[in-house]
Amino acid sequence: MLDDATHDLLAQVAALYYEDELTQDAIAAELGLSRVKVYRLLKQARSEQVIQFTINWPVQRASELETRLCQRFGLREALVLRPDSSGHTHTLARVAQLGARFLEQNLRDGMTLTVCLGRSTYEVIHAVRPGFQGHVNVVQAVGSISQATPELDSASLTRELAAKLGGVAHYLAAPMMADSVAAAAVLRSQRDIQRALQLARTASMALVGVGNLDPATSEFARAGYLAAQELADIRAAGGVGDMAGQIFSADGQAYDGEFNSRVIGLRLDDLRAMPAVMSIAIGASKTQAILGALHTGVIDVFCTDGDTAAAVLAAATQVF
Amino acid sequence: MLDDATHDLLAQVAALYYEDELTQDAIAAELGLSRVKVYRLLKQARSEQVIQFTINWPVQRASELETRLCQRFGLREALVLRPDSSGHTHTLARVAQLGARFLEQNLRDGMTLTVCLGRSTYEVIHAVRPGFQGHVNVVQAVGSISQATPELDSASLTRELAAKLGGVAHYLAAPMMADSVAAAAVLRSQRDIQRALQLARTASMALVGVGNLDPATSEFARAGYLAAQELADIRAAGGVGDMAGQIFSADGQAYDGEFNSRVIGLRLDDLRAMPAVMSIAIGASKTQAILGALHTGVIDVFCTDGDTAAAVLAAATQVF
DNA sequence: AGTCCCAATGTGCAAATGTACGCAATTCGT
DNA sequence: ACGAATTGCGTACATTTGCACATTGGGACT
Numbered sequence: 001m002l003d004d005a006t007h008d009l010l011a012q013v014a015a016l017y018y019e020d021e022l023t024q025d026a027i028a029a030e031l032g033l034s035r036v037k038v039y040r041l042l043k044q045a046r047s048e049q050v051i052q053f054t055i056n057w058p059v060q061r062a063s064e065l066e067t068r069l070c071q072r073f074g075l076r077e078a079l080v081l082r083p084d085s086s087g088h089t090h091t092l093a094r095v096a097q098l099g100a101r102f103l104e105q106n107l108r109d110g111m112t113l114t115v116c117l118g119r120s121t122y123e124v125i126h127a128v129r130p131g132f133q134g135h136v137n138v139v140q141a142v143g144s145i146s147q148a149t150p151e152l153d154s155a156s157l158t159r160e161l162a163a164k165l166g167g168v169a170h171y172l173a174a175p176m177m178a179d180s181v182a183a184a185a186v187l188r189s190q191r192d193i194q195r196a197l198q199l200a201r202t203a204s205m206a207l208v209g210v211g212n213l214d215p216a217t218s219e220f221a222r223a224g225y226l227a228a229q230e231l232a233d234i235r236a237a238g239g240v241g242d243m244a245g246q247i248f249s250a251d252g253q254a255y256d257g258e259f260n261s262r263v264i265g266l267r268l269d270d271l272r273a274m275p276a277v278m279s280i281a282i283g284a285s286k287t288q289a290i291l292g293a294l295h296t297g298v299i300d301v302f303c304t305d306g307d308t309a310a311a312v313l314a315a316a317t318q319v320f
Numbered sequence: 321m322l323d324d325a326t327h328d329l330l331a332q333v334a335a336l337y338y339e340d341e342l343t344q345d346a347i348a349a350e351l352g353l354s355r356v357k358v359y360r361l362l363k364q365a366r367s368e369q370v371i372q373f374t375i376n377w378p379v380q381r382a383s384e385l386e387t388r389l390c391q392r393f394g395l396r397e398a399l400v401l402r403p404d405s406s407g408h409t410h411t412l413a414r415v416a417q418l419g420a421r422f423l424e425q426n427l428r429d430g431m432t433l434t435v436c437l438g439r440s441t442y443e444v445i446h447a448v449r450p451g452f453q454g455h456v457n458v459v460q461a462v463g464s465i466s467q468a469t470p471e472l473d474s475a476s477l478t479r480e481l482a483a484k485l486g487g488v489a490h491y492l493a494a495p496m497m498a499d500s501v502a503a504a505a506v507l508r509s510q511r512d513i514q515r516a517l518q519l520a521r522t523a524s525m526a527l528v529g530v531g532n533l534d535p536a537t538s539e540f541a542r543a544g545y546l547a548a549q550e551l552a553d554i555r556a557a558g559g560v561g562d563m564a565g566q567i568f569s570a571d572g573q574a575y576d577g578e579f580n581s582r583v584i585g586l587r588l589d590d591l592r593a594m595p596a597v598m599s600i601a602i603g604a605s606k607t608q609a610i611l612g613a614l615h616t617g618v619i620d621v622f623c624t625d626g627d628t629a630a631a632v633l634a635a636a637t638q639v640f
Numbered sequence: 641a642g643t644c645c646c647a648a649t650g651t652g653c654a655a656a657t658g659t660a661c662g663c664a665a666t667t668c669g670t
Numbered sequence: 671a672c673g674a675a676t677t678g679c680g681t682a683c684a685t686t687t688g689c690a691c692a693t694t695g696g697g698a699c700t
Contacts, residue, residue, distance in 0.1 A: 007378040015410055018373040023686060036650065039688070052374040053338040056450045058327040090335050101453040104424075129449055130376045133421040343656060354680060359658070 007050060013041045014051040049130060057094050065309040072316055073294040075302055076276070077102070083306040091305050092282055096123035099207075099280050099303040106276070107165065107205065109134030114141040114200040115157055116244040116265065117176075117219060118209030120280040124303075125161045125207075136165035139200040141208070142245045142265030143174035145223040172196040174264040176245055177225045181261045188264060200266055206274050208298075210281035211242045212289035220245075226259075234259065241289025243279065243298060244271065250288065252295025271298045278303070287311045327370060333361045334371035369480075374449055377414045385629040392636055393614040395622055396596070397422075403626040411625050412602055416443035419527075419600050419623040426596070427485065427525065429454030434520040435477055436461040436564040436585065437496070437539060438529030440600040445481045445527075456485035459520040461528070462565045462585030463494035465539060492516040494584040496565060497545045501581045508584060520586055526594050528618075530601035531562045532609035540565075546579075554579065561609025563599065563618060564591065570608065572615025591618045598623070607631045 009031075016027045017038075024042070028035045045051045060082040069078040079098040081091070103124070107113065113136055115121055140158040162169035174193050178184035187193055213235050215221045215228035220242075226234075234257065238249040245263040247255035254260055254268050271277050278301040281290050290312050293299060304312075329351075336347045337358075344362070348355045365371045380402040389398035399418040401411070423444070427433065433456055435441055460478040482489035494513050498504035507513055533555050535541045535548035540562075546554075554577065558569040565583035567575035574580060574588050591597050598621040601610050610632050613619060624632075 004378050004380075007376075011375050011377045012410065014373070015375050015413065019375070025686075034650065035687090036689095037648090040649095043688090050376050052376065053334070054372040054374050054449055055331050055335050055339070056327075056370045056372065057331045058324050060324075090332070093335070093339075105453050129374060133425050345656075355657085356659090356680065357678090360679090363658090 010041055010045040010048065010050040013038055014045040017042055018051060052130060054129065057090075057097065059094055059097060061098070062306045062309065065306055065313070068313055069294075069302065069309055072313060073299075073302075074297070075294075076300040077302075078309075079301070079303040080309045081303075081305040092120065092123050093127065095280060095282055095303050095305050096120065096127040099124040099278060100127035100129070102278065102301060102303070103128060103205075103207070104132065107132070107134070107136050109136070111205065112137045112139060112167075112199070112203040113161070113165070113205045113207065114139040114203040114266070114274075115161060115207045116141040116209065117145065117157065118211060120209040120282070121157060121207055124280055125157055125164070128161065128164050130164050132165050134165075135167045136162075137167040137170065138162040138165060139170040139196065139203055140172040141200050141206060142263065143172050143176040145176045145219060145225075170196055170199055172200070172265065176223065176263060176265065177220075178262050178264060181258050184262045184264060193264065197266065201270050201273075203274060205276040205278065206244075206266070206271055208243045208271065208277060208279050210279055210286060210289050210293045212286045213239055213241060213247070214285060217285075240292040241286070243268070243293055243296070248292050248296050250292045250295070252292055252297060254296075268296055268298055272296070276300045280304070282308045284308070284311055287315050291315055330361055330365040330368065330370040333358055334365040337362055338371060369450070372450055375413070377410070377417055379414050379417055381418070382626045382629070385626055385633070388633055389614075389622065389629055392633060393619075393622075394617075395614070396620040397622075398629075399621070399623040400629045401623075401625040412440065412443050413447065415600060415602055415623050415625050416440065416447040419444040419598060420447035420449070422598065422621060422623070423448060423525075423527070424452065427452070427454070427456050429456070431525065432457045432459060432519070432523040433481070433485070433525045433527065434459045434461040434523040434586070434594075435481060435527045436529065437465065437477065438531060440529040440602070441527055442477060444600055445477050445484070448481065448484050450484045452485050454485075455487045456482075457487040457490065458482040458485060459490040459516065459523055460492040461520050461526060462583065463492055463496035465496045465545075490516055490519055492520070492584065496583060496585065497540075498582050498584060501578050504582045504584060513584065517586065521590050521593075523594060525596040525598065526564075526586070526591055528563045528591065528597060528599050530599055530606060530609050530613045532606045533559055533561060533567070534605060537605075560612040561606070563588070563613055563616070568612050568616050570612045570615070572612055572617060574616075588616055588618055592616070596620050600624070602628045604628070604631055607635050611635055 013027055016022045017024065024035050024038045028038045062080045062082040065080045066078040069075060069080065079102060081095050081098060115138060138158050138161045158169045158171060172193065174187050178187050211218055213231050215231050218231065220226045221228060221231060234247060234255065237257065239247045239255045240250045241248065245265050246260050246268045248268065249255055277299050279293065279299045280303040282305045294302065333347055336342045337344065344355045344358045348358045382400045382402040385400045386398040389395055389400065399422060401415050401418060435458060458478050458481045478489045478491060492513065494507050498507050531538055533551050535551050538551065540546045541548060541551060554567060554575065557577065559567045559575045560570045561568065565585050566580050566588045568588065569575060597619050599613065599619045600623045602625050614622065
């Protein structure tokens with residue numbers, strides 16, 4: 001991992017470079033190292049997150065959109081980023097920052113948090129600042145995707161988050177999706193998997209992303225679990241999106257096909273029973289998926305940006 | 321101050337540079353600016369703290385020293401940095417990180433925090449990470465020192481902290497020390513000053529440093545309020561240190577001279593009545609001052625490093 | 641012992657960055 | 671309206687940084 005003496009050296013070098021603004025040469029002289037060595041330590045300090053860059057976005061929340069979302073969908077809390085003039089670069093990072101602050105504020109020593117996969121989740125975890133005081137255990141809520149971008153995989157997300165929150169990581173050692181319903185049942189009956197799922201069910205908070213079923217971006221498709229045609233079939237049958245691998249329809253009902261049963265992870269009912277479920281999603285293309293997700297009654301706290309919030313609210317009223 | 325569009329631009333540039341690791345040239349091309357402009361924006365982003373470097377020190381606490389401090393001095397909580405092999409560079413920064421985490425953990429929306437001056441306080445405030453969710457108002461607990469290093473002055477500390485905690489800064493528009501007891505009374509009777517002090521008294525938490533009365537390092541001396549000789553006299557009369565400008569003796573009694581009455585700020589009694597007072601101090605030279613400070617009964621939460629904690633405990637038992 | 645392999649360290653150079661200087665635009669005072 | 675002062679911006683150059691490549695110095699296995 002990262003031994004304590006090394007960690008200290010990395011921190012020292014990073015402090016001298018970034019905080020005291022010494023040159024690499026000066027640091028090398030001070031610590032009796034070569035400049036290249038200092039350069040490499042700095043690089044490592046960044047990659048190991050010994051130094052973190054915290055950007056203070058002029059993050060303003062759009063409170064009237066927040067209250068409208070809360071009222072319309074019965075949310076406990078909504079966090080909506082007020083959109084600003086500049087292009088949407090880093091919008092996700094900013095929304096994730098909102099979500100991360102919520103986590104930091106609401107997690108307490110001894111709590112358990114469960115997480116699943118996805119870019120949004122990744123960004124939230126990334127925005128959680130290290131140095132959290134207390135110990136929060138982190139449980140993986142759905143199985144791993146072998147084909148996924150490694151860093152976006154739920155196992156590595158679990159690990160990173162647990163490290164930041166000073167707790168223990170509990171992995172769900174299973175593929176995200178079994179090849180058949182029967183196989184899924186067998187997997188679920190394994191003691192380790194059962195135990196991990198049970199632990200996840202008793203978590204005090206969950207962090208989930210919302211996926212749409214677009215063949216181009218879906219992790220399902222990328223992982224090879226579902227072909228484009230299957231996704232299209234599911235959409236035709238009413239599926240609009242997924243949370244933690246569970247597909248739901250526009251009115252928030254769990255999708256009826258065998259698909260959901262093949263996924264190894266928490267079910268929508270499990271999530272619904274959880275004290276707090278936080279979800280993050282942005283993007284016009286996700287409007288329908290978000291709408292369905294909000295109708296499931298699973299989500300307690302929802303983070304998004306102003307544009308998405310407005311689109312979701314517009315789509316919601318349009319129906320009726 | 322910093323208008324919103326500029327702030328956004330600074331954040332954008334800082335994000336592209338530090339997080340996405342683009343070169344200044346690339347950023348310039350992307351945003352249609354010259355490279356030098358980007359360089360200047362980056363410089364400004366650093367100076368305005370739009371970007372912050374958070375260093376993750378390998379901070380380990382020495383829990384048995386913590387419990388001994390708590391028991392010996394009746395503290396609610398003690399935070400003691402475990403000393404490690406490396407030289408004591410950045411020890412203060414690390415202790416400050418401990419203190420800052422405590423603040424972040426314990427401050428809640430709507431609370432009021434009161435702060436005073438000193439390098440330790442400065443470091444704690446520096447280590448508080450921006451992006452706190454909620455609004456904590458910050459009140460200046462003692463008057464300003466005109467001669468002090470500007471950034472260590474209590475007014476600017478108040479401003480910076482308020483910005484980080486998303487609250488309003490309330491200044492105590494007065495010099496730290498009046499020229500005579502009578503003048504101090506006049507100053508204190510001013511409506512604005514009265515109001516600020518009253519606000520400070522009702523704060524839910526206070527952050528104070530501990531000064532020793534060493535002519536070489538004392539802010540009093542540097543500010544020209546007290547000559548070296550006066551400091552020596554005070555020490556001879558039993559004064560061992562100060563908190564928020566109030567001098568106390570080794571047994572924790574307020575110093576009896578006129579000095580304390582000339583200071584415009586909270587009194588020790590005010591601090592004693594406060595729900596939570598956090599204090600930070602390190603260094604062998606401060607042992608006696610810290611001992612006195614702990615005996616005042618003012619401090620509820622004390623942060624320091626292992627060496628200082630050990631020295632203080634040793635000195636405490638030695639007396640009896 | 642030999643030799644293969646890996647990791648750690650140093651060298652040299654091209655790219656990126658920091659800054660002094662100068663020019664233009666704008667503000668401010670008279 | 672005029673000039674002084676200030677600010678903002680770009681050019682040019684010195685310094686600093688990133689990185690590809692060479693070198694060294696051990697283990698580990700034969």
